[in-house]
Every structure is written in structure tokens, then in C-alpha cells.
Amino acid sequence: xxxxxxxxxxxxxxxxxxxxxxxxxxxxxxxxxxxxxxxxxxxxxxxxxxxxxxxxxxxxxxxxxxxxxxxxxxxxxxxxxxxxxxxxxxxxxxxxxxxxxxxxxxxxxxxxxxxxxxxxxxxxxxxxxxxxxxxxxxxxxxxxxxxxxxxxxxxxxxxxxxxxxxxxxxxxxxxxxxxxxxxxxxxxxxxxxxxxxxxxxxxxxxxxxxxxxxxxxxxxxxxxxxxxxxxxxxxxxxxxxxxxxxxxxxxxxxxxxxxxxxxxxxxxxxxxxxxxxxxxxxxxxxxxxxxxxxxxxxxxxxxxxxxxxxxxxxxxxxxxxxxxxxxxxxxxxxxxxxxxxxxxxxxxxxxxxxxxxxxxxxxxxx
Amino acid sequence: xxxxxxxxxxxxxxxxxxxxxxxxxxxxxxxxxxxxxxxxxxxxxxxxxxxxxxxxxxxxxxxxxxxxxxxxxxxxxxxxxxxxxxxxxxxxxxxxxxxxxxxxxxxxxxxxxxxxxxxxxxxxxxxxxxxxxxxxxxxxxxxxxxxxxxxxxxxxxxxxxxxxxxxxxxxxxxxxxxxxxxxxxxxxxxxxxxxxxxxxxxxxxxxxxxxxxxxxxxxxxxxxxxxxxxxxxxxxxxxxxxxxxxxxxxxxxxxxxxxxxxxxxxxxxxxxxxxxxxxxxxxxxxxxxxxxxxxxxxxxxxxxxxxxxxxxxxxxxxxxxxxxxxxxxxxxxxxxxxxxxxxxxxxxxxxxxxxxxxxxxxxxxx
Numbered sequence: 001x002x003x004x005x006x007x008x009x010x011x012x013x014x015x016x017x018x019x020x021x022x023x024x025x026x027x028x029x030x031x032x033x034x035x036x037x038x039x040x041x042x043x044x045x046x047x048x049x050x051x052x053x054x055x056x057x058x059x060x061x062x063x064x065x066x067x068x069x070x071x072x073x074x075x076x077x078x079x080x081x082x083x084x085x086x087x088x089x090x091x092x093x094x095x096x097x098x099x100x101x102x103x104x105x106x107x108x109x110x111x112x113x114x115x116x117x118x119x120x121x122x123x124x125x126x127x128x129x130x131x132x133x134x135x136x137x138x139x140x141x142x143x144x145x146x147x148x149x150x151x152x153x154x155x156x157x158x159x160x161x162x163x164x165x166x167x168x169x170x171x172x173x174x175x176x177x178x179x180x181x182x183x184x185x186x187x188x189x190x191x192x193x194x195x196x197x198x199x200x201x202x203x204x205x206x207x208x209x210x211x212x213x214x215x216x217x218x219x220x221x222x223x224x225x226x227x228x229x230x231x232x233x234x235x236x237x238x239x240x241x242x243x244x245x246x247x248x249x250x251x252x253x254x255x256x257x258x259x260x261x262x263x264x265x266x267x268x269x270x271x272x273x274x275x276x277x278x279x280x281x282x283x284x285x286x287x288x289x290x291x292x293x294x295x296x297x298x299x300x301x302x303x304x305x306x307x308x309x310x311x312x313x314x315x316x317x318x319x320x321x322x323x324x325x326x327x328x329x330x331x332x333x334x335x336x337x338x339x340x341x342x343x344x345x346x347x348x349x350x351x352x353x354x355x356x357x358x359x360x361x362x363x364x365x366x
Numbered sequence: 367x368x369x370x371x372x373x374x375x376x377x378x379x380x381x382x383x384x385x386x387x388x389x390x391x392x393x394x395x396x397x398x399x400x401x402x403x404x405x406x407x408x409x410x411x412x413x414x415x416x417x418x419x420x421x422x423x424x425x426x427x428x429x430x431x432x433x434x435x436x437x438x439x440x441x442x443x444x445x446x447x448x449x450x451x452x453x454x455x456x457x458x459x460x461x462x463x464x465x466x467x468x469x470x471x472x473x474x475x476x477x478x479x480x481x482x483x484x485x486x487x488x489x490x491x492x493x494x495x496x497x498x499x500x501x502x503x504x505x506x507x508x509x510x511x512x513x514x515x516x517x518x519x520x521x522x523x524x525x526x527x528x529x530x531x532x533x534x535x536x537x538x539x540x541x542x543x544x545x546x547x548x549x550x551x552x553x554x555x556x557x558x559x560x561x562x563x564x565x566x567x568x569x570x571x572x573x574x575x576x577x578x579x580x581x582x583x584x585x586x587x588x589x590x591x592x593x594x595x596x597x598x599x600x601x602x603x604x605x606x607x608x609x610x611x612x613x614x615x616x617x618x619x620x621x622x623x624x625x626x627x628x629x630x631x632x633x634x635x636x637x638x639x640x641x642x643x644x645x646x647x648x649x650x651x652x653x654x655x656x657x658x659x660x661x662x663x664x665x666x667x668x669x670x671x672x673x674x675x676x677x678x679x680x681x682x683x684x685x686x687x688x689x690x691x692x693x694x695x696x697x698x699x700x701x702x703x704x705x706x707x708x709x710x711x712x713x714x715x716x717x718x719x720x721x722x723x724x725x726x727x728x729x730x731x732x
Contacts, residue, residue: 005394006372007405007602010671010684011491011614012396028371030378031397034491034614039373101503106496125377125400127493130472131500137467137641138504147619236373248377248400253513275503305376318376 012036015061016151016213024231032125035062038233045324048237051200052325055159056232057220060197060204061151066109066121066129072141073117076132079275081111082257084267088113093178093195095265097257098128103279105255106131108247108262110195112180120148124247135275151207155220159227160202166223167216168192172203185216197234199242240321240330243293243359250291250318250332256280258287259334261358289334291318293360294346294353296329307333307348314339314346326362378402381427382517382579390597398428398491404599411690414603417566418691421523422598423586426563426570432475432487432495433514438507439483442498445641447477448623450633454479459544459561461631463623464494469645471621472497474613474628476561478546486514490613501641517579521586522568525593530569532589533582534558538569551582563600565608606687606696609659609725616657616684616698622646624653625700627724655700657684659726660712660719662695673699673714680705680712692728 006012006029013035015021021038028039038059040047050056068076078085083096090113098106098121110122121128132145155164165172168183172192175181180193191206207213221229245251251260257280268280294307294315299322307315319332335355339346344355372378372395379401381387387404394405404425406413416422434442444451449462456479464472464487476488487494498511521530531538534549538558541547546559557572573579587595611617617626623646634646660673660681665688673681685698701721705712710721 001374001388003371004374004392005369007394007396008367008370009396009612009615011612011618022367026370028373030373030375100499127496130493130497133466134497134500134502135504136500138501138506140504246375246377249375252377 006031008036015059016207016210017059017061017153017217020214020217021059021231026231032062033064033123033127035064037062038231039236040233041231044236047232048235048324050228050230051157051198051232051235051238053158054228054230055155055157055163055202055224056230057217057224058154058156058196058231058233060154060234063122063152063204065148065150065152065206066123066132066145067118067148068121068132068143068145069118070141070143071117072136072143073119075273076136076141076143076145077111077119077121078272079135080106080132082266082268082272082274082276082280084270084272085111085113086272089179090114091180091191093122093180093193097260097262097265098131099257099276099280101275101279103256103276103283104253105247105251105257105260106253108245110178120150122152126247126253149208149210151213153205153207153216154196154202155205156196156198156202156232157200159224159229160200163220163224163227163229164192164203164205167219168205175203185219186212188212197244198238199244200238236319237321237323240319240332241323241325241360245291245332246319251334255289255334256283256287258283259289260291288337289316290337290340291358292333292335292340293356293358294331294333295356295360296331296348296351296353298351299329300331300348300351300353302348307335307346309339309346328362330360332358372397374402381425382573382576383425383427383519383583386580386583387425387597392597399430399489399493401428401430403428404597405602406599407597410602413598414601414690416594416596417523417564417598417601417604419524420594420596421521421525421529421568421590422596423583423590424520424522424562424597424599426520426600427517429488429518429570431514431516431518431572432489432498432511433484434487434498434509434511435484436507436509437483438502438509439485441639442502442507442509442511443477443485443487444638445501446472446498448632448634448638448640448642448646450636450638451477451479452638455545456480457546457557459488459546459559463626463628463631464497465623465642465646467641467645469622469642469649470619471613471617471623471626472619474611478557486516488518492613492619515574515576517573519571519573519582520562520568521571522562522564522598523566525590525595526566526568529586529590529593529595530558530571533585534571541569551585552578554578563610564604565610566604602685603687603689606685606698607689607691607726611657611698612685617700621655621700622649622653624649625655626657654703655682656703656706657724658699658701658706659722659724660697660699661722661726662697662714662717662719664717665695666697666714666717666719668714673701673712675705675712694728696726698724
């Protein structure tokens with residue numbers, strides 16, 4: 001398809017950083033949680049090389065924080081996820097699939113615990129707020145569920161630690177992966193976590209004061225001038241090379257966590273009160289699809305995202321990109337497990353693709 | 367803001383009609399219920415004049431149908447809406463705000479009843495499926511809630527009745543507003559309703575067979591060649607002139623139905639089992655905002671969508687467009703009722719705007 005214009009309105013919500021994103025020359029957006037998410041500023045490839053070498057500031061306000069508070073908070077959170085949350089550490093990010101009573105994926109957020117009665121659910125692209133509110137209403141739980149006034153700003157790339165520590169102080173350097181500290185910017189404490197949707201290293205700053213949005217952005221650019229800081233966004237090439245999954249793209253509400261390889265983020269044999277436990281135990285080992293990588297030496301044109309063998313569909317291509325670093329065409333594909341059982345490659349349009357586990361390990365395939 | 371590209375992926379779902387929409391030269395999309403919604407093909411203004419004179423085919427697949435089925439269907443639907451659904455007629459569209467236990471708007475769908483234990487909720491842009499599923503789970507209701515495999519196609523404009531009756535037969539002509547008939551296309555019966563998101567007249571065809579998507583599109587264009595049929599989409603100018611509300615734009619989850627002027631679509635004094643009833647009774651007459659129209663003679667530039675008087679914000683501009691037909695700048699604004707009580711106009715940037723009730727009645731203001 002040729003490029004199309006995004007029609008922007010109040011429904012595709014802007015963020016506190018939008019004025020700076022626009023001034024930085026954003027070229028593309030997507031819509032994520034009903035909000036604008038910048039996707040590229042130069043080209044996907046130029047942005048990719050820059051991300052891997054320097055440091056970028058990303059407006060990821062669309063990572064909305066669904067705040068669950070009140071005495072029944074922990075009960076509600078545990079009902080929604082098959083991951084055992086009893087060992088969650090305060091201020092720690094916990095990647096946790098949310099599943100319904102059929103064991104199907106509702107979302108794959110990062111959970112952040114502040115206390116037993118206050119959590120954030122840092123969501124991917126679906127209205128978890130509505131699901132949580134519905135459950136809480138139906139069960140008569142004593143909780144409040146709301147979209148918090150929080151706008152995450154990510155700083156990503158090999159020079160991110162240097163930049164964020166210039167702005168928030170050297171305490172930044174001792175933050176471990178998926179851990180956070182409350183650090184001050186202009187007298188206001190906000191959460192800074194070592195996290196982000198790339199594997200180039202970096203942090204996410206959970207802005208909690210609208211008035212500080214533009215000053216924070218500007219300070220990062222002032223302090224980062226010699227680091228070649230630029231505006232960026234989640235990068236299609238980098239995230240696929242790194243095997244970072246995207247809910248709605250690589251999997252959706254028709255898939256279960258086994259199909260997505262999320263087995264390690266579930267504790268379905270634990271004694272937890274979770275609505276999906278029974279279904280997931282029944283599905284285990286019997287799921288139909290498996291998300292895998294298929295690596296081609298050249299770009300492949302798929303017919304309606306399908307991979308067919310002898311006229312039978314064996315795969316559904318969820319994401320695809322040419323990797324300029326590895327000179328491979330990388331695809332994330334929901335493949336029939338039947339097919340995988342006896343094949344480690346597949347031919348599409350005369351081009352052979354090697355089927356590999358995720359995340360990609362390039363030594364093994366190149 | 368200058369035009370930006372929409373980054374399209376599997377998460378921004380295409381529809382069965384997308385190949386034809388692309389071939390017709392779509393220029394803009396928005397994302398609605400995680401799906402592509404075409405917005406314009408020529409310019410908003412050229413599309414507007416054409417819509418008002420001829421007939422257009424709109425891919426509104428993004429009007430997802432949330433199907434609620436099972437013995438507790440009617441109970442679940444009634445819980446979600448303060449509109450009394452006991453008088454719903456089978457096959458009739460019923461505009462019904464959905465409200466949570468705080469009386470806030472979750473969505474403003476069209477309800478369609480097929481039987482007491484099977485309904486469609488034809489939704490605006492929020493994941494009603496998740497909310498309904500949560501409520502049903504919590505209350506242990508005997509229902510299934512799913513996104514049905516239905517892709518609505520709208521035919522809108524003064525020549526729509528002629529075109530749709532050429533394709534589905536003369537029975538089309540006797541369908542009354544918001545009523546429907548099951549009519550055949552190539553041997554498959556599908557629902558055809560007199561409805562659509564314009565006031566130019568027309569129908570929505572609820573396609574229920576993927577294989578018929580392109581044949582149906584093509585047949586409408588073949589039969590409509592002499593009617594000057596074109597591809598189109600919900601038109602910003604027409605829908606604002608007509609006072610058609612857009613959830614997420616004109617109002618969102620922070621507003622209640624009174625603020626949106628939806629009083630007539632609620633039966634809050636009825637004896638119905640609805641979760642928002644108590645809250646709505648308490649809010650009635652005490653709501654803070656009111657959605658009104660403000661009509662200016664020239665285009666007005668707002669500062670961050672705000673209307674301020676003496677440094678105090680009195681309004682939040684939700685939608686705005688220049689009307690080429692009426693030569694007025696039309697805005698939909700959430701105004702403070704305090705301000706409305708003693709003002710029937712407001713000045714922005716030196717330009718006087720007349721405050722009017724919705725929908726606009728142009729005789730009264732021009």
C-alpha cells in the first residue's frame with residue numbers, strides 16, 4: 001500500500017509532548033490506546049541506525065497506566081493474570097500476560113506494584129480499564145480503576161544512561177533492569193525505570209506533572225546535544241530483530257500465551273486465584289499455533305499474510321521487516337504446530353525461509 | 367499540524383474491503399476499534415459535496431458488532447445501558463448510551479435485537495467487548511460475548527435508496543429508519559438497515575460472508591455507475607453540520623450522557639436493572655458541562671482547544687470544521703453550564719461566536 005495520511009482528531013489523543021514531537025519533524029504516527037504514538041522521524045532505517053548508536057527520546061505516553069487502588073487491588077490484579085504476583089517487589093516492573101476465562105490474551109502489560117493496595121497496569125493496546133472495571137463491578141470488589149495522569153517518556157539507546165543520569169543524577173546508574181527509583185526533576189519526584197521497548201538499553205520516565213512535560217523534553221535535548229540525541233519512537237526494525245512482541249500485531253485476543261511463547265511468564269501450577277488458570281491448564285501442550293521467526297535471505301511478498309504449503313495454510317505472518325544490519329528478511333509468524341513438528345524451513349514464492357525460535361539469534365542463522 | 371503518515375500494521379486491522387478502498391485511491395485513514403477507517407478520497411470538501419449530491423460506498427467495518435448471546439443476554443445489555451430495552455423491536459436499531467456505575471459514558475452504540483437471547487452491540491471506538499466480558503464474568507452470567515464476523519458497508523447519499531434497491535431489490539424502499547430486513551445478495555441473506563453516519567439518507571449492509579465482500583463492493587459500483595457512485599467515508603464536514611456526535615471526539619469516558627444531550631435516550635426513572643441508574647439520578651440537573659454548538663463567521667484558532675474568558679476556561683473545543691455550504695465555522699464545545707446560564711455568545715480571538723443547541727439549525731443562525 002502507498003503511504004496514507006492519518007486523520008487526527010480529539011479521539012486520536014495528543015500527548016503533553018506532542019508540540020515537541022511535531023517540532024522535531026515527526027513523519028509518521030500510529031494510534032495506540034486511542035493516542036498518537038510517533039513511529040518515525042527520518043526513515044525507519046535511519047532511525048534504526050541512530051537508535052543503535054546514540055540515544056533517542058520517545059513519546060510513549062500511549063503506554064497508559066491503569067491504576068488499580070483500594071483493598072481488593074491485589075485480588076483483582078491476580079484474577080486477571082496467570083503470573084503469580086505475590087512475589088512482586090515494590091517499584092519493580094513485572095511483565096504479565098492478562099488472560100480471560102478462556103485462556104485468551106487480553107493484553108500483555110507491565111505490572112508495577114506500589115503497595116498491596118495500589119498498582120499500575122502499564123498497558124499494550126486494548127482497553128484493560130474497561131475489563132478490570134467490569135470484573136470489579138461484577139464481583140463487587142472494593143477497588144478504584146482509572147487511567148492515571150501519567151505520560152511515560154522513554155530514553156533509549158546506548159547513550160541513554162549517560163543522558164538520563166545527567167538529568168536525574170548519578171542514582172540512575174544503579175537502577176537495575178525493570179527496577180525503578182523515584183527521582184526529582186525540578187523538585188518533583190517521578191518514577192524512573194530501567195526499561196523500554198528496545199534492546200539498546202534505556203529508561204522510561206513516568207511523567208506525573210503536565211507542566212513539566214516540555215521542560216523535561218527540552219532538558220533531555222539540552223543535556224544530550226553532544227550525545228547526538230534525537231526524537232524517535234519504537235522502531236519496527238529494532239523491535240523485530242530483538243524479538244520484542246507487540247500485542248495486536250504478533251498476537252491478539254484470539255491467541256493464548258502458549259502460542260506466543262509466554263510460558264515463563266505464567267505460574268499456572270501455583271495456588272493462585274486467577275480466572276484463566278483452569279483454561280490454561282487444559283490448553284497446555286494442546287495449543288494449535290506457535291509464534292516463531294522465519295528468516296529469509298530476501299524480501300518475500302506474502303498473499304494476504306498467509307503461508308501456504310500444498311494449498312493449505314500453515315502460517316499467518318504477523319510482522320515482517322528487512323533487517324539492514326543482518327541483511328535478512330525477518331518475519332514473526334503464527335505457525336501451525338503440526339507443521340513445525342516435521343519442518344524447520346518453509347518455501348514461499350520460491351524463497352527458502354529458516355524457521356527459528358524467538359528471540360532471533362543471528363549467529364545461528366546467518 | 368502538517369499531514370502525517372499513518373504507520374499501518376496488523377494491529378491497525380485491514381478489512382475485507384481494503385483492497386477496493388485502496389484501489390479507489392483512499393488518501394486518509396483513521397484507526398477505529400483497532401481497524402482502518404477510510405476518511406477521505408479527494409478532499410474533505412470535495413467528498414462532502416459529492417456525498418450531499420450523489421451516493422457513496424463507505425467501508426465502516428470498524429463498526430464492530432459485539433454479539434451477546436445466551437440466556438442472560440438481555441440482563442447484561444440492560445445492565446450496561448440506562449435506556450429501557452424492554453420495548454426493543456427485533457431487527458430495529460436502538461441508539462443507547464452505555465454507562466458505568468458512575469454514570470460515565472463507556473460507548474454510544476446502536477443496539478440490535480435478534481431475540482431475547484441474541485443481540486448485537488454496534489460499537490463506537492472503545493473495547494465494549496472487554497467491559498461486557500468483565501461484567502459477565504464477575505456476575506457469573508450465562509452469556510457469550512464475542513466480536514462477530516460482520517463487516518458493515520454503508521451506502522450514503524440522496525441516491526443511496528436507488529442504488530441499494532438495484533442490488534438488493536425493491537424491498538429496500540420500504541425499510542423505515544433504523545429498521546432492517548434480511549435481504550439476499552448472491553443467495554446469502556444479510557441484514558440491510560436504513561441507517562448510517564450521515565444525514566443524507568442511506569443504508570448499512572451488514573456483510574456476513576468474507577467471500578462476498580469484493581463482489582458486493584463491485585456490484586454496488588457496477589450498478590451505480592450512472593448514479594456517480596464513489597468511495598467515501600464518514601465526512602467531517604457533513605457529520606458536524608448534521609450534529610452527529612462522535613464518541614472519543616465530542617465526548618469521552620469523563621463525560622456523562624446529560625453533558626452530551628443524550629437525555630432522551632435514557633429512561634432513568636424506569637424500573638430497570640441498570641448499573642448506572644443510581645449515579646445518573648444523582649447527577650441529573652447537576653452536571654457541569656453541556657455540549658453545544660458555537661458558530662463563528664470565520665475560522666478561529668484555539669489555544670490547545672480551550673475557550674477562555676477573563677483567563678478562566680469556560681469551554682473545551684471537541685470538534686471543529688469550516689462549513690463550505692453555510693460559510694460558517696462550526697464547533698462542538700463542552701461548555702461550563704455556569705457560563706451558558708448567562709451567555710449566548712462568546713468571543714475568541716476577537717471573533718464572536720453564537721452559542722446554539724445541537725443539532726445545528728442553520729436558519730436560526732445565518
